[in-house]
Amino acid sequence: MTESLPALTEPAGAAAPHVPAVRRGAFRRLVRNPLGLVAAVVLLVVVVGAAAAPWLTTHAPDAADLRSAFGPSAPGHPLGLDSAGRDIWSRLLFGARNTLGGALLALAVAMVLGIPAGLVAGYAGRWFDAVSGWVVNLLMALPAMIVLLAARAIIGPTVWALMIILGVLAAPSFFRLVRGIVVNVRHELYVDSARVSGLPPWRIIGRHVLVVVRAPIIIQISLVAGVALGLQAGLEFIGVGSSSDLPTWGGMLNEGFQFVQRDRTLLLWPGLALGLTSAALVLLGAALRDVLEDRGTDPVVRRRDRAAQRAVAPAVLDGKAERSPLLSIRSLAVSYALPDGSQREVVHEVDLDVRPGEVVGLVGESGSGKTQTAFSALGILPSGGRVSRGSIQVDGQEVVGLSAASWRQLRSHVVSYVPQEPMSNLDPSFTVGSQLVEPIRAATGASRAQARERALGLLRSVEIEDPERTFRAYPHEISGGMAQRVLLAGAMACNPRLLIADEPTTALDVTVQAEVLEVLRRLQQERGLGVLLVTHSLGVVADLCDTVAVMQDGRIVESGPVDQVLTAPREEYTRRLLAAVLDEGQPPTVAAGRADEGER
Numbered sequence: 001m002t003e004s005l006p007a008l009t010e011p012a013g014a015a016a017p018h019v020p021a022v023r024r025g026a027f028r029r030l031v032r033n034p035l036g037l038v039a040a041v042v043l044l045v046v047v048v049g050a051a052a053a054p055w056l057t058t059h060a061p062d063a064a065d066l067r068s069a070f071g072p073s074a075p076g077h078p079l080g081l082d083s084a085g086r087d088i089w090s091r092l093l094f095g096a097r098n099t100l101g102g103a104l105l106a107l108a109v110a111m112v113l114g115i116p117a118g119l120v121a122g123y124a125g126r127w128f129d130a131v132s133g134w135v136v137n138l139l140m141a142l143p144a145m146i147v148l149l150a151a152r153a154i155i156g157p158t159v160w161a162l163m164i165i166l167g168v169l170a171a172p173s174f175f176r177l178v179r180g181i182v183v184n185v186r187h188e189l190y191v192d193s194a195r196v197s198g199l200p201p202w203r204i205i206g207r208h209v210l211v212v213v214r215a216p217i218i219i220q221i222s223l224v225a226g227v228a229l230g231l232q233a234g235l236e237f238i239g240v241g242s243s244s245d246l247p248t249w250g251g252m253l254n255e256g257f258q259f260v261q262r263d264r265t266l267l268l269w270p271g272l273a274l275g276l277t278s279a280a281l282v283l284l285g286a287a288l289r290d291v292l293e294d295r296g297t298d299p300v301v302r303r304r305d306r307a308a309q310r311a312v313a314p315a316v317l318d319g320k321a322e323r324s325p326l327l328s329i330r331s332l333a334v335s336y337a338l339p340d341g342s343q344r345e346v347v348h349e350v351d352l353d354v355r356p357g358e359v360v361g362l363v364g365e366s367g368s369g370k371t372q373t374a375f376s377a378l379g380i381l382p383s384g385g386r387v388s389r390g391s392i393q394v395d396g397q398e399v400v401g402l403s404a405a406s407w408r409q410l411r412s413h414v415v416s417y418v419p420q421e422p423m424s425n426l427d428p429s430f431t432v433g434s435q436l437v438e439p440i441r442a443a444t445g446a447s448r449a450q451a452r453e454r455a456l457g458l459l460r461s462v463e464i465e466d467p468e469r470t471f472r473a474y475p476h477e478i479s480g481g482m483a484q485r486v487l488l489a490g491a492m493a494c495n496p497r498l499l500i501a502d503e504p505t506t507a508l509d510v511t512v513q514a515e516v517l518e519v520l521r522r523l524q525q526e527r528g529l530g531v532l533l534v535t536h537s538l539g540v541v542a543d544l545c546d547t548v549a550v551m552q553d554g555r556i557v558e559s560g561p562v563d564q565v566l567t568a569p570r571e572e573y574t575r576r577l578l579a580a581v582l583d584e585g586q587p588p589t590v591a592a593g594r595a596d597e598g599e600r
């Protein structure tokens with residue numbers, strides 16, 4: 001008996017970031033797979049046989065009659081009698097209950113311990129990940145059979161207790177599988193989006209993370225069940241399982257082995273039952289893998305069609321500077337911990353204000369610190385990053401060091417976020433509608449029907465022509481521009497007063513960019529939103545912003561009203577940025593007045 005625990009048998013897709021979720025029609029596809037169908041039928045027959053054992057047999061499994069030992073098949077004894085004159089058919093069916101029950105117990109323990117621990121370790125990381133990783137390594141280093149034999153010597157002949165121990169030893173297989181996938185998924189933009197939309201961690205795990213690990217877990221269940229079945233039968237076979245007359249397939253095999261010269265059928269029936277059930281589990285696992293990990297249908301469509309920018313006239317400041325800021329950043333520094341224990345400061349001494357109704361552009365070359373500044377104001381710096389100095393006030397409230405619960409409150413009532421890559425920020429496993437409804441319900445406590453109405457209204461407000469259809473669509477069924485409108489609608493769901501948009505149109509083509517910017521401009525004006533707009537594009541700044549701050553190497557090197565900064569820049573760096581726009585052949589018509597000034 002050299003079976004290893006199934007930690008070594010993780011499905012191929014275990015570490016991949018985009019393991020597709022269980023999709024509609026998976027059952028139908030499984031049934032169309034001949035091997036999967038046969039395996040499922042065999043398992044169903046075994047389970048039904050075990051459950052209906054009292055009705056399918058005429059003799060108790062332990063009713064012995066030594067005078068009839070090794071009797072042939074006869075009416076009432078379809079498979080004959082064993083060495084103690086007990087009915088083999090009855091022992092086979094009741095044995096299925098104990099054998100499958102033991103395997104199920106081990107499986108349940110392994111799942112209950114491994115899956116939640118893997119989810120938490122993968123999602124939250126930190127000390128829990130370190131400690132659980134250490135425990136898992138320890139468990140995996142233990143040889144299962146030796147541990148079970150030692151446990152049997154200590155606790156006596158109780159197969160159920162041994163199955164619980166087996167479950168503990170098998171838990172690392174689920175832990176490693178789930179943790180590996182969650183670590184990849186937690187950095188997905190749609191998980192960030194869910195965080196920013198105010199969903200608490202348990203809801204994000206339940207909705208966006210669990211759905212991704214569902215398919216590999218189903219596959220792993222069949223593998224672990226097969227191993228647990230084999231180990232359980234092995235213990236019974238070598239006579240260290242249950243001590244009583246409890247019928248089990250392993251115990252029947254043991255008896256058949258002893259009397260193999262006298263009656264070979266004693267070995268045949270339990271061997272057949274065990275072999276067929278184990279094979280069915282393995283085949284079902286393989287069929288499920290084919291069905292659930294069908295990568296050809298991965299619906300994530302990523303658009304990275306960077307487009308040219310359009311430079312038009314600058315904005316005016318119409319007294320907005322008078323109002324107290326919605327976002328006020330003072331002397332902000334952001335640092336990352338390096339592996340050697342030192343800190344790397346990536347944002348230095350940033351001061352920035354966004355007032356109600358004001359659109360503030362944050363521009364600068366790649367890596368200049370725009371996103372880190374915006375993420376600090378949203379409380380979503382990646383792990384390892386922290387605000388190391390300074391103050392950030394959102395709507396008058398200091399948010400540096402704010403608790404996760406208070407952040408959720410702020411994000412679901414005051415500040416919203418529009419991300420850069422619309423497709424990556426929508427979970428491919430859910431319809432657009434459900435991704436809008438969930439945050440609305442979390443933020444407002446509305447009923448499902450009310451949230452649906454509100455979501456449809458929001459889709460209308462971002463000028464989506466057929467809101468009902470878009471509501472029902474999956475992300476891969478809509479275009480990039482439409483996806484960005486959906487995210488804009490989602491950002492408006494909590495009636496925010498401050499919107500932070502991180503390059504909201506960069507991933508879109510030029511015509512769609514203009515349309516989405518137009519929607520953003522209208523929403524901003526209608527709702528009097530304060531907007532912090534992170535962008536590479538001076539054209540977008542000229543088109544939309546009232547003030548602009550120019551970042552270089554983590555510092556703001558110049559800021560002021562858009563017309564002043566773009567027409568009479570004080571800093572050499574700003575001049576170079578403007579010259580770069582010129583080099584790209586785009587008209588620097590920032591001084592000429594905005595074409596659509598009248599509209600604003």
Ligand SMILES: Nc1ncnc2c1ncn2[C@@H]1O[C@H](COP(=O)(O)OP(=O)(O)OP(=O)(O)O)[C@@H](O)[C@H]1O
Pocket residue numbers: 336346364365366367368369370371372373382384385536
């Ligand atoms: N997770 C991280 N760990 C360490 N350093 C990071 C991390 N994320 C960003 N940085 C560093 O912070 C600096 C600023 O990055 P940031 O993403 O804010 O730039 P950006 O101006 O938004 O650029 P882009 O326009 O390309 O997104 C960069 O030097 C980058 O290397």
